[in-house]
Amino acid sequence: MSAGTAKLNVTVAEVKPINDLVTRFKFVRTGGGDLPTFSGGAHTVVEMQDGDITRLNAYSLMSNPADRGAYTISVRRDDQGRGGSKFMHSKVKEGLEMVISNPVNLFSLDLRAKKHLMLAGGIGITPFMAQMHQLSMMGGNFELHYSVRTASLGTYAKELSERYPGKVHIYHDDQKEAIDLKTLLANQPLGTHVYVCGPKGMINWVHSTAEDMGWPREAVHSEEFLAPASGKPFEVKCAVSNKIVQVGEHQSLLEALEAAGIDAPYLCRGGACGQCETNVIGYDGKFLHYDHWLTDEQKAGGKHIMPCVSRFEGKTLVLDR
Amino acid sequence: MSKTEFPPSITSRPVYGELEARSGSGHLMIADAEGAEAILDLANSADADFWAKAHIIYIPKKTGTKYSSQLEALGAGKYYAGPSYEAAQSRIRRALQDCHMGTQVYLSGTESLMGQAMAEATAAGIPHTAIQTEHRGSTARRMQCVHCKGITEDVTTDPFECSHCGLSLFVRDHYSRRLAAFQGVRVDAEDPGNIPEKVELFK
Numbered sequence: 428m429s430a431g432t433a434k435l436n437v438t439v440a441e442v443k444p445i446n447d448l449v450t451r452f453k454f455v456r457t458g459g460g461d462l463p464t465f466s467g468g469a470h471t472v473v474e475m476q477d478g479d480i481t482r483l484n485a486y487s488l489m490s491n492p493a494d495r496g497a498y499t500i501s502v503r504r505d506d507q508g509r510g511g512s513k514f515m516h517s518k519v520k521e522g523l524e525m526v527i528s529n530p531v532n533l534f535s536l537d538l539r540a541k542k543h544l545m546l547a548g549g550i551g552i553t554p555f556m557a558q559m560h561q562l563s564m565m566g567g568n569f570e571l572h573y574s575v576r577t578a579s580l581g582t583y584a585k586e587l588s589e590r591y592p593g594k595v596h597i598y599h600d601d602q603k604e605a606i607d608l609k610t611l612l613a614n615q616p617l618g619t620h621v622y623v624c625g626p627k628g629m630i631n632w633v634h635s636t637a638e639d640m641g642w643p644r645e646a647v648h649s650e651e652f653l654a655p656a657s658g659k660p661f662e663v664k665c666a667v668s669n670k671i672v673q674v675g676e677h678q679s680l681l682e683a684l685e686a687a688g689i690d691a692p693y694l695c696r697g698g699a700c701g702q703c704e705t706n707v708i709g710y711d712g713k714f715l716h717y718d719h720w721l722t723d724e725q726k727a728g729g730k731h732i733m734p735c736v737s738r739f740e741g742k743t744l745v746l747d748r
Numbered sequence: 749m750s751k752t753e754f755p756p757s758i759t760s761r762p763v764y765g766e767l768e769a770r771s772g773s774g775h776l777m778i779a780d781a782e783g784a785e786a787i788l789d790l791a792n793s794a795d796a797d798f799w800a801k802a803h804i805i806y807i808p809k810k811t812g813t814k815y816s817s818q819l820e821a822l823g824a825g826k827y828y829a830g831p832s833y834e835a836a837q838s839r840i841r842r843a844l845q846d847c848h849m850g851t852q853v854y855l856s857g858t859e860s861l862m863g864q865a866m867a868e869a870t871a872a873g874i875p876h877t878a879i880q881t882e883h884r885g886s887t888a889r890r891m892q893c894v895h896c897k898g899i900t901e902d903v904t905t906d907p908f909e910c911s912h913c914g915l916s917l918f919v920r921d922h923y924s925r926r927l928a929a930f931q932g933v934r935v936d937a938e939d940p941g942n943i944p945e946k947v948e949l950f951k
Contacts, residue, residue, distance in 0.1 A: 541873050613773060615849040618873020641772025641850040643878030 432529040432694065434474075435462065439523045440497060449550060449582045450516055453490075453499045457524055461495040465530035467558030468650070471498065472528040472696060475514045481685075484511040485652050485695055487554040487624075488530055492561050498527075501582065503550040508654055509677055533700050534624065534650035536561070541618030543569040546606065546633055548625020552582055554650060555624065559591060572606050574598045574625070608636050622648045652697030655679035656717055658738045665689055665748045666708050680734035689748055691734060698736035705732050705746050712741010752883045761921040762859070764883040769794040773801070773850035776843055777824075778865040780807040780833070782885030783857020784815035790854070791822055799823045803843055805836050807861065833864055840865060844872035856882040860890035860901060863928030876925065887950040892929040893917055899929055905946040907935040916943045 441453035456462055465488055475482040486500040502515045519525070534554050536543060543562060545555045552573055562569045571594060575581035578599055588595045598604040612621070621642070623633040630649045637647045657677045664671055665684070674683040681703055684691040694702040698718030707730050716726040718733035725731050732739070732746070751766070767790045769775075775798060777787055784806060791799075802824040808816055816829050830836040853869045855862040862881050870876045888902040891910075898912025906919040910932065917932030924931070936942050 539873075613848060613850065616873070617844060617847060617849060617851070619849050639771060641770060641852055643875045645875040645877055646849065 432531055434526050434528060435471075437462075437498070437525055437527055439519055439521055439525060441499075442519060442521055445501065445582055446580055448580060449501050449503050451489075451499055451501045452515065452519060453497050454525070454527060455497045462498055463529055464495060465492050465498075465557070466532050466535050467492055467561035468534035468536060468554045469530035469532035469557070470534075470554070470652075470695070471500070471530050472694075473500070473515070474526040475511060475518075477510060477514045477518070480510075481682075482509075482511045482514060483682075483696055484515075485697055487534075487557070487650075489553040489556040490560070492557055493564060498530075501550065501553050503582075505654075509657070511654075531694050531700070533695055534622070534648065536567075536622075537620045537646075537648065539618075540620035540646070541568065542616060542620070543567060544611070544615060544619050544621045545569060545571045546608075546621065546623040546625070546629070547571065547573045548623075548629040549575065549580075550582060551623075551625035551629075551650075552584075552587075553624075555622070556583065556587070558622075559587070563591065570594050570596070572596045572598065572611065574600065574606055574629070577601045608633065609640070612637055612640050612642065620646045620648060624650045627651055650699065651719070652695065652699065653717060653719075653736045654697070655682070655736045656715070656738065658715060659740055661712075661739050661741070661744065663739070664743065664745045666745055667748050674738070679736065680732070680738065684734060684748060691748055693735055696735045698733055701733075703733055703735045705734055705748055706730065707732055708745040708747050710739070710741065710744045712739055712744065714739055752887060754883075754887075757921040760923045762863070762881075762923055762925075764862070764881045767854050767856060767880050767882045769798055770852050770880070772852035774847050775802040775852050775854065776805075776847060776869075777802060777854040777856075778805045778836075778840060778861065779855070780857035780861040780885070781809040781811045782815075783855075783861065783882070784808075784811070784819050784884075786856035786882040786884050787822070787854070788815070788818055796823065800825050802826075804828070805830070805840060805843070807831070807833055807836055807857075833861055837864075837868070840868050841872075844868060853879045854882075855879065857884055858886050858888065859883065860888075860928065863890065863923075863925070867926065867928050870925070889919065889950055890929045891917065891919065891932040892924065892927050893932050895934060899927075900932070903932075904948055904950045906949045907943065907946060908932070919949065 436457040437454035438457045440455045443451045470485045470487045472485050490499040504516045505512045584597045661674050668689050672683050672687045694700045701720040715738040717736040767786045803826040804824045806829045855865050888904045891900045891903045893910040896913035900911040907916045916935045918935040920931045922931040
């Protein structure tokens with residue numbers, strides 16, 4: 428498969444449980460040698476051979492971008508998910524050879540900022556860990572506000588507080604602590620950029636509060652990877668490759684295209700980057716658009732679909748693939 | 749003077765919009781000459797709470813007192829009128845230093861004023877796309893001579909003489925946000941002495 432970015436052959440060097448839900452994985456290049464450099468906020472797409480199914484999940488790189496010896500990711504187990512995180516937790520052991528993509532950054536720091544204000548919720552902490560490594564090497568000005576459910580589920584909260592004294596603020600849900608967003612945003616010097624990574628509700632809260640308070644759109648950054656939603660099976664005709672593809676209940680349209688041998692482009696596989704945007708040639712039915720990429724007009728227009736997360740219900744769908 | 753329409757040009761050439769009152773923690777308004785009209789028009793849609801958080805920095809230039817008393821009557825938290833952009837510059841810098849994210853910046857008047865204030869605001873950390881502008885009044889240009897790098901203000905003809913090195917310069921639409929100036933290039937570089945007649949392009 429040539430879609431996506433170039434692939435890296437890696438070996439799992441360490442599997443370390445961090446708490447009840449999160450496990451950390453360390454990858455080194457199979458056969459030795461340096462890995463490509465990346466910038467804070469980048470992710471990699473991990474390929475998982477789960478029986479007959481190839482799962483491709485994007486995970487933020489959390490290690491120091493200056494360290495080319497290894498990449499580390501942290502995976503939160505989602506028992507209700509489609510199985511990728513469970514596979515990582517149960518099947519991936521030290522010494523396993525895996526394939527991951529070259530790093531791609533859709534959540535990079537805006538280095539014109541005079542200050543970086545980071546807001547993390549839960550496992551959304553991971554891209555910030557690489558960014559804080561990067562900023563502390565550059566002498567950058569940053570501040571992290573990190574919301575966790577409990578102290579024991581506060582992934583890396585303790586070590587971050589120790590590593591960056593005075594710059595890290597932890598909020599525990601179970602102790603009714605919450606980020607005072609309005610006060611926080613009201614007191615930022617000009618040139619501050621705010622970054623948010625966490626649950627959808629948190630991301631929307633930050634975007635809408637910042638907008639109401641007059642923050643420029645360009646100074647508010649977020650990243651949320653969507654897991655492809657399950658839904659009714661459907662059939663799609665691919666006009667270019669002249670194939671009819673069945674999309675299963677727990678399969679994304681992109682995965683179905685790939686399984687049929689169609690070389691469909693992708694990067695994030697989470698509705699964020701826009702790489703997989705596909706033209707619709709004809710349809711009779713309704714689209715279930717779940718992505719963050721298409722505008723509302725495009726979603727209503729019926730001319731485009733993002734196969735990584737979006738689905739279709741109806742009689743026929745013909746794609747330009 | 750009414751709102752200005754500029755002919756379509758290269759992407760480097762700035763385009764301007766119309767000021768609108770936006771929500772924000774403060775409102776920094778910088779205007780010169782007829783730029784006051786854009787602020788007075790905006791006053792129709794802004795309430796007392798808006799003006800309480802506003803800081804107006806106004807350079808009347810040739811309009812004298814035509815607009816200044818009306819601007820002052822808007823009830824802005826801070827109002828300043830000064831003789832020139834250069835005289836107002838330290839005040840603009842200080843105002844930007846004191847404000848927080850969420851402050852809205854409104855620029856109106858000549859391209860020279862808007863360009864220079866825009867450069868200050870972006871240097872202070874506001875993305876240029878978040879800064880509102882509205883052109884009013886003179887279309888005279890602030891030009892940089894690409895040869896001696898000197899700036900000539902209020903250029904109304906093409907070609908014009910560089911006020912620093914004296915070369916006759918062709919007025920381009922090529923614009924520098926960093927310098928807040930259009931580019932002037934020697935008009936007779938290929939054929940020295942062959943200088944076309946001046947045409948008044950800007951008023």
